[in-house]
């Protein structure tokens with residue numbers, strides 16, 4: 347049994363997330379957590395809502411709510427949707443909670459003591475009309491690098507260049523559109539990332555196992571030169587800077603990008619505070635996060651969209667390394683490209699694309715989980731289409747997995763009643779089946795270990811298909827008329843295979859897998875990974891005479907008219923206008 351810490355990029359607080367957000371971080375993290383738990387490992391899966399920053403303030407303003415109240419409410423909305431999607435977090439916290447506040451203050455103080463912070467006076471944009479300093483992304487203007495006219499003050503989303511608001515040509519306020527902007531001086535705390543660049547490069551160099559997408563993004567940023575970064579802001583919403591630690595920056599708050607990743611630690615501490623006594627809580631927290639206090643044997647895996655890689659491969663490690671304390675750093679960093687909606691961006695304002703709440707209104711979570719992971723944007727961006735969704739459901743879930751289970755159970759009940767049929771001895775065909783199933787399973791587990799989710803779903807699909815191939819070869823519906831023993835053996839073998847399917851499918855379609863497992867009430871639990879092989883274990887636990895409880899229909903087929911209707915409702919092919927500047931599906935996700 348190994349210990350695994352898993353985090354997924356923290357969903358930003360302002361509203362329900364779309365399917366692109368889900369498949370880029372939270373869902374694969376859940377699949378991985380479920381796989382490792384099923385394999386018998388000690389897993390801690392952590393997520394939280396990312397609650398600071400100006401977008402939260404503006405969303406609250408628009409909703410007519412106090413920002414703290416708004417965040418509390420939206421956190422519950424996101425937690426509920428996550429639960430209903432089967433996201434099996436051990437803890438879903440909030441970056442605005444006191445635990446995170448303490449850790450953020452602690453790490454800032456440590457960075458100061460180690461000489462990695464400094465106070466710099468920066469020229470900052472103040473909007474006279476809005477009566478406030480404008481955060482970088484709320485200053486809009488023309489990109490000096492590529493000429494794009496709606497570049498944001500933090501980054502040009504057309505050419506990707508990182509910007510300062512004062513770099514922009516013809517700047518204006520994104521809040522009010524006002525051009526009555528002034529540049530005022532303000533003192534801020536800067537994190538001296540440049541002074542940590544060599545240590546971070548050496549650390550990244552050692553991460554040979556990172557996926558190509560992750561490594562290429564990390565090196566791009568390192569090669570361009572890691573710049574020092576202001577980690578405080580002139581805002582009201584956020585963790586206030588401790589004036590005793592940083593008197594020059596009194597009255598400011600920590601930048602959301604500084605405290606959000608620390609939220610992984612903060613949420614873990616929420617979990618330990620909830621579960622353990624005050625004395626035990628600190629030690630239990632350290633056991634996951636401090637390599638000098640028990641976390642040396644932890645494997646830490648992070649999941650995120652590609653826009654989040656620089657913060658997780660460089661900035662967050664800079665915070666932890668620069669503290670001079672032995673914090674647990676990420677071991678495996680799995681990043682995803684974009685899931686687009688017909689090649690364009692998911693958009694709340696334009697009612698385009700499917701959001702988590704819409705999805706659950708239409709169909710149970712497993713339909714979406716399967717489609718999304720089978721089409722996960724791993725090697726390239728992928729586009730959601732209703733046609734592909736319909737195929738994933740009708741061909742894979744209904745036609746392959748569901749069909750095999752349904753045929754098997756129907757034959758058993760019709761000819762042998764509601765119990766596992768007795769009689770007959772396995773022969774050459776059963777031995778062959780066993781061999782193929784073991785091969786498929788080995789392949790499947792290898793892909794899961796490698797965090798190759800599309801390949802894993804392909805192996806799982808192939809495993810499901812073995813069931814139908816076997817039934818076609820053995821034809822129990824014919825043999826039952828002439829050879830009852832042989833038929834009993836066929837169906838008993840098929841039932842054992844259905845149990846294998848249930849256990850193997852649990853990371854991807856947990857609710858359906860559980861319903862299928864309940865067909866075998868005398869079977870308590872079968873781990874996914876066993877020395878003797880899952881297939882042999884299933885064959886041993888599915889015993890002649892054991893009760894069988896026929897599961898209700900596993901999946902239902904989607905009719906073309908139904909898919910057409912959804913395409914109309916959510917904006918389908920006709921909405922395909924995705925330009926280069928309009929492709930990012932990662933919008934507010936941070937953490």
Ligand SMILES: [Zn+2]
Pocket residue numbers: 489490491492493494497502503504505506507
């Ligand atoms: Zn540009």
